[in-house]
Amino acid sequence: MGKLKTARHRGAAAVLLLPALIGTAGCAAGDRPDAGEAVYGQPLAEQFQAATDATRDAGTAAFLSTLTYGAAGGDAVHRAKGRQDHGKGTSLAELGFSAHRNFPRETLEFLQASAPKGGQAVATAGDDVYVRHGDSAWLKYTPEAVNELGEATGVIAAHAAGDVAPYSGTLADLVPRVIPREKPERRADGSRVYRVTVLPEVAADVLPRDLRNLQGDWGTDPVQLTVRLDAEGRLASAAADLGPVLARLHERGALVDVKRLRAAYELSDFGEPVKGKGPDSSGEPVVDARTTLAPVATLKKGRCATTSDTGLGSAVVVRPVDCAGRHELRVLAQVKVDRTFPGKQEDRSAEGYGRTQCERASVTAPEDWRRGGRYAEGFGFVGASSLELSAGGGVTETTVTGAYTCYLRTP
Template sequence: MGTLKTVRRRRTALALLLPVLIGVGGCGAEDKGDAGESVYGQPLAEQFQAATDATRDAGTAAFVSTLTYGTAGGDAVHRARGSQDYERGTSRADLGLSASRTFPKGTLEVLRGAAPKGEQALATADDDVYVRNGESAWLKYTPEAVGELGEATAEVAGHAAGDAAPYSGTLADLVPRTIPREAPERRADGSRVYRVTLLPEVAGELLPRHLRGAGDAWGTESVGLTVKLDADGRLASASADLAPLLTALHGQGMLVGVKRLRAAYALTAFGEPVKAEGPSGGGEPVEDAGEVLAPVTTLKAGRCAATGDTGLGTEEIVRPVDCADRHDLRVLGQVEVDRVFPGNRDVGSGDRYGKEECERADAAAPEDWRRGGRYAKGFRVQGRSSVTVSVAMDGQPGSGTETTVKGSYTCFLTVS
């Protein structure tokens, strides 16, 4: 922090002395050196890490990060546009999902799982992440709140300030994790363009949380990454063709209609003042997510909750509210599945048994919950289960093979 201020004062002094130096024959001009020497003077394998350092040394920058899904009916784009202050470890961005008029509606609804409807702003301050939908108060996700609320917060928590940038979850995070093997192409303006590859599981980190289910099934085909550094050695842009990931996604029935998938990142306005203050310093109302939100699995039967302003796009984490206030769901009950079957039985998952338990909870619910048509017909189920097969030793009591299904589920009504 102090080093940056010293450098800026030194540059100001040089600017003031420049006319005098020119008057005596321009002495000292040769001391300037190559602006990108701190990066391009390093061994090739170390240049991306040096570029990350040079980018941070710029102090501030504007950025745009996109993830584009291409179909026969057009494109849809997840976009984050904002500014970063590397010195303070803060950022602020506007997030959104846009799509062409002919983009498949079913696929668009799947993508909305990572982009709640309406305007959304996100800001970071070191380890804290702030989210705001529309004109609502900022929700502050501290590391403590993330720990309490669980992995469902990953969509937000993954943007907390990291080693590469104050706004994480972009290609900027992946650049220093790759090593260039071939000399870059040098452009006339002094910039360099590198072409490297990413492991598919690393490239998969760019996808929204609910699309990362492919896990170990990403395959072995590498992902191409193009990185451009400017004449000063700072990261100017990066793009990756994520098409190799589509095979695994299609294999699991996800984004079947998507034929093209591409990530891009660009930085501009290095060193310029950031345009917007973050909520931590802007005097705007802030709520602690750990205090006002709760996992839906913790709500008792009859409790109501809202899901629209959590910033998560999921029903796993909700805001408990009075049922007389505006809400999105009402809990029917929390149910458990614990069933044992003889032999090695292929039961798939316990979801069907969770649904059966929820049917009982629905039948037992007070009739007045359904009056007035406030809630949609039927109910929704949230939860997970595990299936284990055990083999007892021969000759012991109860010997034989058994299949056990255990799980926990939340049953709830949704507002019509």
């Protein structure tokens, strides 16, 4: 899955210094143009693009990206903290999740699905993304691996280096897509603060994949975005109130206990050396996701797999392992659903019928699979379904189809 790259070309000019002028050609400090002139000297509509260029030209920077879910009982936060190198097109970050002890439990479990316990490290190098959970080896997702393993890998592929930054999926990606219309507020330190708006469908790009992919229209209510550029015109921070996005999520039955949704992004330490070694320079083992992982739908009955060290936060793509070792699931069955009903019944779903078949598979599972309470968490299932309406001869029918993997879960 390649990325469109934007090439920037700078012309070169030859300058002849005449001997008689060499001694007087240097400018006094007061005559030097402002450090941010390359950005603030541009027309207002072009300043965000110029700021993106200035940020890249700084070479390296530390970054902190957060997505905060506010509820009556407290906040929960998805966090990515690390460093990036624009010159090399690389980044190295630690991902984590934290929540107040009174944060709503059901919503907490949903948000934790994409945040493995103990956090995980993510590194990018061009189009390749590396993931490591705990002390595991780096797992490398190439574009070829992403294409073969399918849509579930989108949660990882979203962080691959882009045209804006070596670590993607943050508010930084939105800035050059916005055109400021009003002059910014100038602060005493020379920085500028812009207040702009973006469409909710654009702002939704910073959401986790499972939320971003919910079906439906994001509407047209503007999302408020505050952007601060430093004195040199580089992106220093961005913050967005995602209230309009949250309202649409509520309409779809998601995050109903969340009352506030905010995203933030900060950059610092421009030009400082990148600390910490990525997978290509650390000498630590690296394995290819293309040959290590497999869609769970391809595993036969009885096979075991892990999900905690894939970086995907789901059981759609897993790492097959020996059942004698640590694992999170054991495949019970692969089942299919194909049911047709009279009339137009758009509320029908194959999921309920898939669940019933998985319940039967769980009841008839071999006794030794359950011995010792190893699979005390019961069964789970994952898959996809579709609905099709057909009409002919004055008769309308609704057909639901689906394919599901049933599995036993370990505590």
